[in-house]
Amino acid sequence: MILKIRRPDDFHVHLRDGAMLRQVARHTASQFARALVMPNVPPIDTGPQAERLKSEIFQHVSPSSFTPLMAIRLTAKTTPETIQEAKRCGVVAAKVYPQGVTTGSHGGVTIDQLQQMGAVFATMQDVGMVLCWHGEFPGPGWLSAEQRMLPEIRKVVDDFPRLKQVLEHISTREGVEWVRRCPDTVAGTITVHHLFLTLDDLGGRGQFGRGGMLQPHYFYAPIAKEDSDRQTLTEAAIEPSGKFFLGTDSAPHPIDRKFNVDAGCCAAGVFSAPVAMAALATKFEALNALDRLEDFTSAHGARFYGLPLNEGSMVLEKQVWVVPGTVAGMVPFLAGEELGWKVADVEIASR
Numbered sequence: 001m002i003l004k005i006r007r008p009d010d011f012h013v014h015l016r017d018g019a020m021l022r023q024v025a026r027h028t029a030s031q032f033a034r035a036l037v038m039p040n041v042p043p044i045d046t047g048p049q050a051e052r053l054k055s056e057i058f059q060h061v062s063p064s065s066f067t068p069l070m071a072i073r074l075t076a077k078t079t080p081e082t083i084q085e086a087k088r089c090g091v092v093a094a095k096v097y098p099q100g101v102t103t104g105s106h107g108g109v110t111i112d113q114l115q116q117m118g119a120v121f122a123t124m125q126d127v128g129m130v131l132c133w134h135g136e137f138p139g140p141g142w143l144s145a146e147q148r149m150l151p152e153i154r155k156v157v158d159d160f161p162r163l164k165q166v167l168e169h170i171s172t173r174e175g176v177e178w179v180r181r182c183p184d185t186v187a188g189t190i191t192v193h194h195l196f197l198t199l200d201d202l203g204g205r206g207q208f209g210r211g212g213m214l215q216p217h218y219f220y221a222p223i224a225k226e227d228s229d230r231q232t233l234t235e236a237a238i239e240p241s242g243k244f245f246l247g248t249d250s251a252p253h254p255i256d257r258k259f260n261v262d263a264g265c266c267a268a269g270v271f272s273a274p275v276a277m278a279a280l281a282t283k284f285e286a287l288n289a290l291d292r293l294e295d296f297t298s299a300h301g302a303r304f305y306g307l308p309l310n311e312g313s314m315v316l317e318k319q320v321w322v323v324p325g326t327v328a329g330m331v332p333f334l335a336g337e338e339l340g341w342k343v344a345d346v347e348i349a350s351r
């Protein structure tokens with residue numbers, strides 16, 4: 001059995017830089033026609049910095065087959081002029097990282113600073129730049145951080161009714177329901193891992209658990225939540241509203257950052273790029289919703305961002321395989337697990 005869909009887009013990926021970029025970029029480019037490159041590692045705060053990273057990406061992947069969509073971070077130093085310059089450099093989105101919530105967010109903004117950013121948001125609204133949110137409230141209370149951030153975002157939704165905004169990597173039922181209640185200028189990305197895992201899996205107790213042993217490769221931010229949250233996310237991924245689309249949040253770390261024995265630490269992030277589409281086809285089939293996969297991966301996001309739909313196609317084949325233990329020297333998402341679908345072919349030009 002074969003499934004042919006329009007080439008997909010990934011509206012949230014971490015490609016890193018230097019040696020790591022060289023290792024991982026092709027895994028995104030081999031599956032996705034376009035990807036929104038997150039600006040936290042390395043920090044990308046201006047249009048010219050985004051242009052430099054884009055040229056570095058093109059040292060490893062061909063512009064004829066892959067288009068990186070660039071984003072900048074909003075910091076306390078961002079001005080309306082920063083936004084205008086970034087727009088001229090082709091930047092499509094700017095992202096809020098509340099200070100201290102994730103990798104590379106030390107330079108992010110505090111909740112107080114957010115309230116001073118009206119002129120920046122107004123400029124984004126005028127030039128048509130999308131505002132992406134790492135939607136977690138800083139400080140104690142990680143499991144409820146997403147819920148507690150939603151009222152802060154809602155203020156910006158109400159104050160800037162034409163500004164398009166995305167709640168990134170939604171992890172809770174409350175986050176999904178909040179996006180549904182917001183106007184059509186608000187959408188949400190959903191990762192592959194939040195469709196598969198719960199907090200039990202991280203703790204080694206769930207379907208993907210390993211006898212109660214903590215699973216560093218299932219550690220990411222926002223952290224996996226309850227099964228009821230995961231189920232609401234699967235319902236959102238297959239709903240036809242157009243408000244929810246794929247952002248893998250593939251965030252590779254070298255193995256010694258995931259298992260740092262000396263420091264006794266584990267970095268947050270999942271390297272899902274190599275298996276994203278195969279895992280999604282497997283999940284959507286289990287949901288009896290294979291016919292909704294193309295909208296989630298290849299239509300809703302492009303329409304929200306005002307981009308043309310991709311030409312070209314991806315062929316997935318129903319075939320059982322086991323995800324290898326390492327890819328590009330790192331442990332991919334679902335390593336050692338069986339998937340029911342595989343990417344068989346990608347056609348770049350026409351459908």
Ligand SMILES: [Zn+2]
Binds near residue numbers: 012014038249251
């Ligand atoms: Zn991310």
